[in-house]
Amino acid sequence: MxxxxxxxxxxxxxxxxxxxxxxxxxxxxxxxxxxxxxxxxxxxxxxxxxxxxxxxxxxxxxxxxxxxxxxxxxxxxxxxxxxxxxxxxxxxxxxxxxxxxxxxxxxxxxxLPRAPTPAESRPDGLDAEALRERLAQKAGRTGTFELDLDTDLVHPSPTFLQLFGLPPTDGVPATEVQRLIVPDDSHIPSNTATRHQGVAALNVEYRIRRADDGALRWIARRAEFLHDAQGRPVKLYGVVQDVTERKLAELRTQALAQLGAQVRDAGSLDAVAALAARILGETLGAARAGYAAIDTARGAYRVLADWVGPAAPQGTVSVKGDHPIADYTASTARLLEHRPLVVDDLAAHPDLAADVAGFSTIGTRAMIVVPVIERGALVGSTYVHDAQPRAWTAEDVRFAAAVADRLHAGIAKLRAEDEQRILNEELSHRLKNTVAIVQALATQTLKTVTDRAPVQAFLGRLVALSRAHDVLVQQHWLAADIRAVARGVISIQSDEGRFTLVGPDLRLTSKAALSVAMLLHELATNATKHGALSVESGHVRISWQAIERAGEVQFRLDWEESGGPPARFPTRQGFGFRLIQMGLSGSGNTEIHYGDTGLRAGFVSPWSAVVEP
Known part of the structure; x- marks a missing residue:
């Protein structure tokens, strides 16, 4: 060697x-x-x-x-x-x-295992097989048991006793084990009646409070009945395993998924912060959790959300509101290092001694504080506190950081939406002013034109375009509800009661919304002058649907007039006629029928070009 x-x-x-x-x-x-x-x-x-x-x-x-x-x-x-x-x-x-x-x-x-207690002693000591079994149980945090249904005594392995925090013994009453199960889970394991009937659930998971230290742990139990010759259950054999880490990981994953889904639907910064605070505090079983914006220029923390949980001492109140940074100078300095502040016990942190009085007033002894950094500046913090010293795990810190990330993303999204809303409102205001100016210019420039029809057509198209823009502005220029677009246009021409709108709820792309608005305006103008809307009995049906053509999904928009005079092919083909012929978004896929009861027109375009995903 x-x-x-x-x-x-x-x-x-x-x-x-x-x-x-x-x-x-x-x-x-x-x-x-x-x-x-x-x-x-x-x-x-x-x-x-x-x-x-x-x-x-x-x-x-x-x-x-x-x-x-x-x-x-x-x-x-x-x-x-x-x-x-x-x-x-x-x-x-x-x-x-x-x-x-x-x-x-x-x-x-x-x-090698510790020296056995008298209750655990065997005359011949531990043979290799017994040693291997005991060590395997200890390694996997898995204990075994035999429950005698006649005596209701549990005969546990040493690891079983360790998992439940019970002292060494050869037998323990089943009721002594059952009393360790938290009240909310007491219905899950077996009881005397279900065991004797042989109907107890064999594979279960529940929470316990350990007998020795009161620690909350998750236990998975798997068991099988032993029956006598008459088929009567006489014993229950099984294994128990501590699955706390797995269950906590599952709960944290579920909590983050819930937070991500609900943040998307939250309508305000306060709502997002309150949601994140509750999920953070509940998942970690803490006394307090929340979010604070930090204004270093003003020298103040502004607590926007402060969740107080059942673990908080009686009388604990919310700290929502403004607090001077001067009360927390040491911890603020640590946050300026752009790293989470993790404190198991404030009394053991002399570097935070200046903040002890401030934290004592709100009942805090242990905490995790995750800083929020924007462009290199400290702008906020997500925190979770406990009233007693607590040994935070690496998983606790990672979870708090993940919640802070999602909270920050939600806040950034809301701020972006607010900025976009203000921008859209300003754009809408300027657009309306521009349309009004164009209308005034057109009226003044064309006032000497004797044929007023083209002038009125031009002005009507401006109004239709303006209505479509209004709908898009309400949807942040991303998409527009097809019914809102249709109603905005037809209200210019006639009473809405003379129209029937049929079709699924759809959101049109911004380009398709403008195209639909212009098409419907031209059709409604024509119907008012020459078609169904020119007589009292006339009616228009506007419908839309998905169809399949050449193996691809297409969007179809139909205009159907009824109760009006016969439709005739126009002798003069002006701009409005050409606009209709161009179809949806200029696709040109147009069908027009001039029937005895009125005009029928159909427009087809690829679904993806018209409908917002």
């Missing part, structure tokens, strides 16, 4: 490590044996518990044997880690191999 292969340089995290019972970063016992064979170049390796502990060295018998003692906590030998080979090896182990074997023996000894 070369120096590069000395045990001190070897990666002791062999395959399978990490599921060990001895703690993070230590290999399992099977891996210890595999490493012993590898380091000592031996054919076999074994643990011999409660046996003699010979010094490592060559054996004078057949083949080769060497061993290292498994040191106990008081220096006594718990057994040996032995390696063997079929071939004699007079020189024994090299110094490096001997050191490696001793290191592995210490590692194996550290993983």
């Amino acid at each position: 070369t120096d590069a292969q000395r045990p001190s340089d070897l990666d002791m995290q062999a395959p399978g490590a990490g599921s060990d019972p001895g703690g993070p970063g230590q290999p399992a016992l099977d891996d210890v044996l595999a490493l012993a064979r590898l380091i000592c170049a031996a054919a076999s390796a074994e643990l011999q518990l409660h046996g003699a502990a010979p010094e490592p060295g060559p054996d004078q018998g057949a083949g080769f044997h060497a061993a290292a003692a498994l040191p106990g906590p008081d220096g006594e030998a718990l057994g040996v880690l032995r390696v063997s080979d079929r071939q004699p090896r007079p020189q024994g182990l090299s110094p490096a191999q001997a050191d490696g074997l001793k290191a592995l023996a210490r590692l194996a000894a550290a993983q």
